[in-house]
Amino acid sequence: MHMSHTAPASMRLGIAVLAAVALGAAASAPAHAHDTLIASNPEADQVLEEPPHEVVLEFSGAGLTTGDSIANDILVLDSDEENWASEEPAQVDGSTMRTDIPDPLPNGEYEVRYRVVYSDGHGEEQGFVFEVDAPLSEGQEDATLAQPGDPDATEAGTETADPTPAEEPDDDAASPDSETDNGQWGGPLFWVALSVALAGAAVVAWFAVRRRKGASKES
Numbered sequence: 001m002h003m004s005h006t007a008p009a010s011m012r013l014g015i016a017v018l019a020a021v022a023l024g025a026a027a028s029a030p031a032h033a034h035d036t037l038i039a040s041n042p043e044a045d046q047v048l049e050e051p052p053h054e055v056v057l058e059f060s061g062a063g064l065t066t067g068d069s070i071a072n073d074i075l076v077l078d079s080d081e082e083n084w085a086s087e088e089p090a091q092v093d094g095s096t097m098r099t100d101i102p103d104p105l106p107n108g109e110y111e112v113r114y115r116v117v118y119s120d121g122h123g124e125e126q127g128f129v130f131e132v133d134a135p136l137s138e139g140q141e142d143a144t145l146a147q148p149g150d151p152d153a154t155e156a157g158t159e160t161a162d163p164t165p166a167e168e169p170d171d172d173a174a175s176p177d178s179e180t181d182n183g184q185w186g187g188p189l190f191w192v193a194l195s196v197a198l199a200g201a202a203v204v205a206w207f208a209v210r211r212r213k214g215a216s217k218e219s
Contacts (some may be wrong), residue, residue, distance in 0.1 A: 035061030035095075035118035042112075044128035050104040051132050055085065055112055056098040063094040065117040074099040075113040084110070086186065095119075104133045 039058040042048055055074055064072055072092050076085040076099075086100040097116065113127040 007033045034122055035059055035120055037114075040112070040128070042130040045130065047133050051134060052101060054098055054100050056096065057112075057114055057116075059116065059118065061095055061099070062119040064092050064097060065119060065121065066092050066121045070117050072097055072116050074113070075111075076101060076105075077111045077113060078105075078108060090114075107132050107134055164179055 036143075037061065038060050041056045042052055042136045055076060058076065064070075066072065072090055074085055074090045074097060075083050077083055084101055084103065084105055086102055088100075090097050090099040097114070109129055111127050113125070115123070115125045117123040182199050195217060
């Protein structure tokens with residue numbers, strides 16, 4: 001009889017211990033399951049053909065902790081660590097946080113860096129990257145492809161300067177004929193001077209002859 005009463009009591013004790021362990025594990029599990037990021041737009045490693053206008057992050061849990069001393073914020077950093085997100089603090093609505101991107105993002109890789117304080121009280125700073133690879137317009141492609149000195153630069157819309165017009169000959173410049181007139185034998189000026197000299201010599205000779213004739217008549 002004693003053994004028959006002992007076995008059921010031991011079994012009940014074992015069942016009670018197992019139940020207590022199971023309840024303890026179930027109670028402690030949520031305390032160690034921290035909230036985390038569960039969705040984003042843009043997504044991590046996504047390549048976008050159009051620049052995004054905002055970044056939206058969604059977290060697990062009951063919602064983010066907010067307050068004047070809580071630094072929930074989102075940055076959108078380029079390769080030079082320049083922030084393209086709005087200067088205004090990120091907007092928090094329950095478990096969702098978002099920020100605007102005022103200016104279109106140029107093509108390139110960007111890092112979304114966020115700081116949050118979850119509903120369970122723990123905070124963290126994490127991030128992920130995405131890429132903008134928007135097709136270039138025709139004008140942008142031409143500007144990118146056309147380089148200085150490229151024979152296709154004119155076709156790309158780059159105007160080239162008109163060639164310097166050939167200088168017209170100067171009317172006052174010396175020509176071969178003028179060089180002959182200015183000092184070469186056989187030029188027109190030479191013959192005019194020679195004619196004047198001969199005419200003068202003829203006049204002098206004529207007066208000399210007349211003078212001789214007059215002297216001979218007087219004698």
